[in-house]
Amino acid sequence: MTPMIDIRDLSVVFGRGPKPVPAVDGVTLALAPGEVVALLGESGSGKSVTLRSLLRLHPASARVGGTIRVDGTDVMALSPRALADFRGRTVSMIFQEPRLALDPVYTIGDQIAEAVRRHRGGTRAQARARALDLFDRVRIPSAKRRLDNYPHEMSGGMLQRAMIAMALSCDPKVLLADEPTTALDATVQIQILLLVRELQREYGLSVIFVTHDIGVAAEVADRVAVMYAGRIVEEGAIADVIRSPQHPYARGLLDARVELAGGRDRLITIPGAPPDLADLPPGCSFAPRCARVSGECRTTVPPLAAPLGRGQVACFHPG
Amino acid sequence: MMAYAAKRILQVVPVAVGVSVVCFMLIHLAPGDPLAAILPSDASADLQAQMRALYGLDRPLPVQYGLWLIRALHGDLGQSIATGRPVTGEIAGAAVNTFILAGVATVLGFTVGATLGFLAGLARGTWVDRITSGIAMLGVSVPHYWLGLVLVIVFSVELNWLPATGAGPGGRSLDWSYLRFLVLPAVTLSVIPMGIIARTVRSLVADVTAQDFVSALGAKGMLRRQVLRHVVRNVAPTALSVMGLQLGYLLGGSILIETVFSWPGTGFLLNTAIFTRDLPLLQGTILVLAMIFVLINLGVDLLQGAIDPRIQR
Ligand SMILES: Nc1ncnc2c1ncn2[C@@H]1O[C@H](COP(=O)(O)OP(=O)(O)O)[C@@H](O)[C@H]1O
Ligand SMILES: [Mg+2]
Numbered sequence: 258m259t260p261m262i263d264i265r266d267l268s269v270v271f272g273r274g275p276k277p278v279p280a281v282d283g284v285t286l287a288l289a290p291g292e293v294v295a296l297l298g299e300s301g302s303g304k305s306v307t308l309r310s311l312l313r314l315h316p317a318s319a320r321v322g323g324t325i326r327v328d329g330t331d332v333m334a335l336s337p338r339a340l341a342d343f344r345g346r347t348v349s350m351i352f353q354e355p356r357l358a359l360d361p362v363y364t365i366g367d368q369i370a371e372a373v374r375r376h377r378g379g380t381r382a383q384a385r386a387r388a389l390d391l392f393d394r395v396r397i398p399s400a401k402r403r404l405d406n407y408p409h410e411m412s413g414g415m416l417q418r419a420m421i422a423m424a425l426s427c428d429p430k431v432l433l434a435d436e437p438t439t440a441l442d443a444t445v446q447i448q449i450l451l452l453v454r455e456l457q458r459e460y461g462l463s464v465i466f467v468t469h470d471i472g473v474a475a476e477v478a479d480r481v482a483v484m485y486a487g488r489i490v491e492e493g494a495i496a497d498v499i500r501s502p503q504h505p506y507a508r509g510l511l512d513a514r515v516e517l518a519g520g521r522d523r524l525i526t527i528p529g530a531p532p533d534l535a536d537l538p539p540g541c542s543f544a545p546r547c548a549r550v551s552g553e554c555r556t557t558v559p560p561l562a563a564p565l566g567r568g569q570v571a572c573f574h575p576g
Numbered sequence: 577m578m579a580y581a582a583k584r585i586l587q588v589v590p591v592a593v594g595v596s597v598v599c600f601m602l603i604h605l606a607p608g609d610p611l612a613a614i615l616p617s618d619a620s621a622d623l624q625a626q627m628r629a630l631y632g633l634d635r636p637l638p639v640q641y642g643l644w645l646i647r648a649l650h651g652d653l654g655q656s657i658a659t660g661r662p663v664t665g666e667i668a669g670a671a672v673n674t675f676i677l678a679g680v681a682t683v684l685g686f687t688v689g690a691t692l693g694f695l696a697g698l699a700r701g702t703w704v705d706r707i708t709s710g711i712a713m714l715g716v717s718v719p720h721y722w723l724g725l726v727l728v729i730v731f732s733v734e735l736n737w738l739p740a741t742g743a744g745p746g747g748r749s750l751d752w753s754y755l756r757f758l759v760l761p762a763v764t765l766s767v768i769p770m771g772i773i774a775r776t777v778r779s780l781v782a783d784v785t786a787q788d789f790v791s792a793l794g795a796k797g798m799l800r801r802q803v804l805r806h807v808v809r810n811v812a813p814t815a816l817s818v819m820g821l822q823l824g825y826l827l828g829g830s831i832l833i834e835t836v837f838s839w840p841g842t843g844f845l846l847n848t849a850i851f852t853r854d855l856p857l858l859q860g861t862i863l864v865l866a867m868i869f870v871l872i873n874l875g876v877d878l879l880q881g882a883i884d885p886r887i888q889r
């Protein structure tokens with residue numbers, strides 16, 4: 258089957274001059290229609306930048322390389338007008354902070370309606386009816402009244418539901434979710450995860466779900482891609498990666514999680530800090546923090562390979 | 577909204593009372609005897625006492641204030657000592673002239689300033705930004721009476737295109753023979769609000785466009801002009817309230833500008849009242865100007881509340 262999303266060798270570099278920041282380096286990732294992939298990694302590992310690349314949301318000064326195809330469309334080649342038609346129509350996005358991602362001086366209903374009218378045309382009344390319908394779909398209580406709320410009048414969980422309603426308003430094929438539950442309370446977090454999962458099945462969406470929480474990834478995703486310092490270091494079925502992570506960094510992330518679940522009051526994290534992207538080591542970016550490091554790791558970037566015949570890992574000493 | 581409006585209107589009452597007390601006290605705090613201006617310096621003590629009683633100056637201060645306030649509320653601010661005409665009428669005539677000048681100057685300053693500021697805010701760091709910000713900077717820092725004199729020298733004296741002083745041939749009309757008198761003072765007066773509004777709008781636009789929701793609008797496919805409409809709606813409440821405040825300042829009448837151009841507004845009137853020691857006129861003018869300022873502020877707040885949903889708490 259042809260993939261819904263096909264990212265090949267994506268690289269994004271910010272800033273010119275002596276210290277450019279390679280935020281994403283050689284990311285290759287494909288999603289089948291209806292597939293959910295979690296993009297997992299510490300903050301600063303390039304998850305959001307990868308995601309935003311799919312909608313070409315970077316400032317003009319960013320240098321973007323590689324190819325991105327969504328549903329057969331070459332995203333990099335879209336004209337400005339075609340790109341605007343593509344955004345929100347083929348690919349939608351939801352954000353970490355719905356409160357910041359919505360215009361504070363427009364009602365929620367108006368903000369959904371304008372997206373509907375932008376992509377599907379129709380009258381104000383039709384767009385509003387569509388917004389009302391969507392509010393029911395994401396189970397916002399007293400939907401009719403809520404449409405006339407301003408963002409400051411709604412709770413974070415309700416806002417994220419509204420954001421999801423807006424993202425789905427034009428029947429997209431792909432949903433990009435950038436840590437949509439990170440800013441929410443634990444109970445609300447679960448509700449939103451379940452909602453995303455449910456709507457994903459209902460609409461047959463392909464979803465890239467960015468998170469730094471492996472528990473969240475396990476909840477929503479079929480597959481997971483672990484990012485470190487702008488590269489994918491491990492990728493595979495979520496169950497495989499959780500059961501037997503191959504990359505030492507993925508193992509570290511899991512261990513941190515296990516220690517937390519074990520009731521310790523201290524989160525055991527991976528020793529050391531993520532590298533400065535503007536000053537990456539020549540070999541494996543994880544080498545300075547890695548217990549299994551060897552000479553080869555310090556000189557050569559390990560390529561993604563499939564040592565076990567399933568999934569992929571970029572490590573000279575997997576297991 | 578109604579509750580907010582009611583609360584805001586009630587808050588005006590104590591301010592208005594305070595202002596009236598200060599205005600009333602002005603006569604008694606000003607150095608010199610209020611009667612000195614009308615009585616010959618060698619007037620007998622008897623005559624002075626008689627005049628004192630006539631003007632009510634022999635009563636206790638609170639009583640004087642009460643009587644003065646009641647009359648003021650009925651629109652009676654006394655007679656001008658210099659002309660003998662009612663102060664209210666003098667102020668009303670002057671206020672209309674000032675209002676015309678301030679209104680035109682504010683609209684002009686807002687239109688030019690908001691446009692410059694918007695362009696600069698969108699194109700931060702480019703030459704467009706530097707040029708427009710430079711103009712705004714000049715607008716705020718140039719002494720405007722000096723600018724007024726320069727304009728007079730260039731356009732009245734040298735080119736002889738526009739009149740230098742006055743408000744026209746008496747009466748009012750939209751005819752060019754009247755409007756031409758408005759051009760130089762209005763342009764001069766507009767320079768300060770222009771600069772302030774340009775700088776305000778520039779930084780507002782810079783703040784708003786840096787917010788996440790602007791890129792989120794792009795992410796849902798909104799076109800550039802549609803995104804700019806959101807930016808305008810976000811910037812408008814603050815920009816309008818700054819404009820309202822500027823109008824408020826200008827409605828106070830610019831003594832300097834109105835004097836330079838002999839524009840017969842309240843600033844000019846105030847100037848006249850001061851130099852002729854016309855205390856009733858001075859007192860009345862200050863009272864009216866202060867009240868106008870209080871009301872303008874109230875209007876601005878209500879307008880802002882109507883535009884920005886977050887203000888109504
Ligand atoms: N617009 C930008 N300009 C410059 N640097 C950026 C920009 N966006 C992201 N970066 C940098 O790219 C790196 C990766 O960021 P990001 O993808 O947001 O991380 P995360 O994995 O936490 O989502 C960070 O070092 C960040 O500072
Ligand atoms: Mg991020």
